[in-house]
Amino acid sequence: MNDTSPQEISNSTTSRREEKPPQATRVHVAPGAHVASATPAAQGGEAHIERPGSYDAVLLSGFGGPEAQEDVLPFLRNVTRGRGIPDERLEEVAHHYRAFGGVSPINDHNRELQAALAAALEAAGIDLPVYWGNRNWAPYLDDVLAQAVSDGVRRLLAIPTSAYSSYSSCRQYREDWADALESAGLQEQLQIDKVRQFFSHPGFVQPFVAGVAAAVAEAEAAGYARAQIEVLFSTHSIPSADAENSGAGLFAEVDGGGYAAQHLAVAERIMEEAAPEVAWQLVYQSRSGAPTTPWLEPDINDAIAELESRSAVIIVPVGFVSDHLEVLWDLDREARETAEEHGLWVRRVATPGVDPAFVDGLVDLVRERVIGRPVGQRANTTRIGPWFDVCRPGCCAKGGAAPRPAIAELIPSESGE
Numbered sequence: 118m119n120d121t122s123p124q125e126i127s128n129s130t131t132s133r134r135e136e137k138p139p140q141a142t143r144v145h146v147a148p149g150a151h152v153a154s155a156t157p158a159a160q161g162g163e164a165h166i167e168r169p170g171s172y173d174a175v176l177l178s179g180f181g182g183p184e185a186q187e188d189v190l191p192f193l194r195n196v197t198r199g200r201g202i203p204d205e206r207l208e209e210v211a212h213h214y215r216a217f218g219g220v221s222p223i224n225d226h227n228r229e230l231q232a233a234l235a236a237a238l239e240a241a242g243i244d245l246p247v248y249w250g251n252r253n254w255a256p257y258l259d260d261v262l263a264q265a266v267s268d269g270v271r272r273l274l275a276i277p278t279s280a281y282s283s284y285s286s287c288r289q290y291r292e293d294w295a296d297a298l299e300s301a302g303l304q305e306q307l308q309i310d311k312v313r314q315f316f317s318h319p320g321f322v323q324p325f326v327a328g329v330a331a332a333v334a335e336a337e338a339a340g341y342a343r344a345q346i347e348v349l350f351s352t353h354s355i356p357s358a359d360a361e362n363s364g365a366g367l368f369a370e371v372d373g374g375g376y377a378a379q380h381l382a383v384a385e386r387i388m389e390e391a392a393p394e395v396a397w398q399l400v401y402q403s404r405s406g407a408p409t410t411p412w413l414e415p416d417i418n419d420a421i422a423e424l425e426s427r428s429a430v431i432i433v434p435v436g437f438v439s440d441h442l443e444v445l446w447d448l449d450r451e452a453r454e455t456a457e458e459h460g461l462w463v464r465r466v467a468t469p470g471v472d473p474a475f476v477d478g479l480v481d482l483v484r485e486r487v488i489g490r491p492v493g494q495r496a497n498t499t500r501i502g503p504w505f506d507v508c509r510p511g512c513c514a515k516g517g518a519a520p521r522p523a524i525a526e527l528i529p530s531e532s533g534e
């Protein structure tokens with residue numbers, strides 16, 4: 118692994134900033150779009166906890182999903198906008214949604230998470246309302262931003278429902294927030310910062326630890342020895358070119374770049390806590406795109422087919438925060454079927470969802486920004502450390518494409534790098 122941890126880099130930018138006046142500096146990412154510096158004024162530190170001064174509200178941002186059969190194609194056109202994918206090709210994916218009545222569970226998950234987060238913030242004495250806006254379906258980000266501004270909000274702290282670094286899981290959210298500011302005409306009135314990618318936060322990791330420990334115990338109770346069990350950590354496959362750009366260039370030597378390195382660090386941590394002697398590997402699911410374009414492998418189904426020496430498999434959807442359609446279809450239908458065809462005992466562990474540990478973890482991610490907690494004191498449970506609040510220039514760019522304007526991105530002239 119790389120010796121340069123994001124913590125060291127964040128520390129150096131933090132200390133440079135702390136020499137500046139406490140008001141957050143503003144840096145330009147593109148004409149008209151503004152972002153604040155990584156660390157809000159840290160004056161007073163922990164003594165001033167629970168007095169949110171810097172933010173007016175939290176913005177929970179999901180992928181979005183259809184809620185009726187007639188939504189399915191319009192939703193898929195939104196997801197693939199600008200790429201000219203014909204409806205016939207979209208029907209292949211539409212079929213997964215249609216099998217569930219055209220309804221993805223993802224919006225309900227985010228409604229529940231919004232309510233749980235609002236309640237937990239209030240219980241923690243952090244007086245911030247929680248807005249919810251999606252990237253690909255209603256409630257759309259630009260409408261929600263307009264509502265927030267009309268409610269008097271000027272600074273938002275955004276939380277993506279996505280834990281890792283890559284174009285699809287980090288930068289695309291940041292670009293979509295920048296686009297929404299522009300299409301709502303709010304660049305001058307509203308500032309959006311985001312919490313760090315939270316794969317390394319114990320609130321995200323802990324529910325998986327509990328889930329893996331319980332599934333291993335269940336396998337043992339069913340008569341399988343630990344040596345017969347394999348744990349498969351599953352995440353969304355992405356194009357290899359995107360993977361190479363992920364993770365701020367810190368993991369160039371890791372196959373799959375920062376995206377894979379972060380997942381490996383999380384999986385390693387989960388296994389240390391839950392079942393140190395059990396075999397495991399990182400696998401990928403839900404690949405799309407042209408077969409000629411390289412994506413991260415192995416596919417979960419191929420990996421299952423090769424588990425010759427095992428008789429029980431535990432699937433951990435470590436790449437996702439809720440049991441949405443890609444979990445219900447690609448794992449609970451397809452991967453389970455593959456496992457059963459190979460005569461394997463199979464269990465799928467739950468995602469964090471609205472587990473109180475996860476919700477409290479999100480509260481902690483908000484709190485660390487509200488109080489400007491120094492990077493060295495931030496919660497982290499992996500060997501990688503807490504990730505950046507503000508992404509490195511061009512970080513997580515789409516492979517082969519010039520990076521588009523995004524919120525929460527440092528520009529070279531301001532970063533001093």
Ligand SMILES: CC1=C(CCC(=O)O)c2cc3nc(cc4[nH]c(cc5[nH]c(cc1n2)c(C)c5CCC(=O)O)c(CCC(=O)O)c4C)C(CCC(=O)O)=C3C
Pocket residue numbers: 180181182183193196197210221222223278279280283285286353354355356404405406436437438441442443
């Ligand atoms: C890394 C990653 C996450 C995890 C991070 C995160 O959670 O954000 C994720 C989540 C999700 N992906 C989802 C759905 C889709 N992803 C697609 C397409 C793609 N995903 C990609 C990557 C990811 N995707 C990529 C590289 C593509 C191809 C290029 C593109 O199209 O940009 C397509 C288009 C059709 C197709 O190509 O299969 C759909 C419909 C849903 C909603 C599920 C529901 O409705 O419950 C969720 C949560």
Ligand SMILES: [Fe+2]
Pocket residue numbers: 282283287288364508512513
């Ligand atoms: Fe990023």
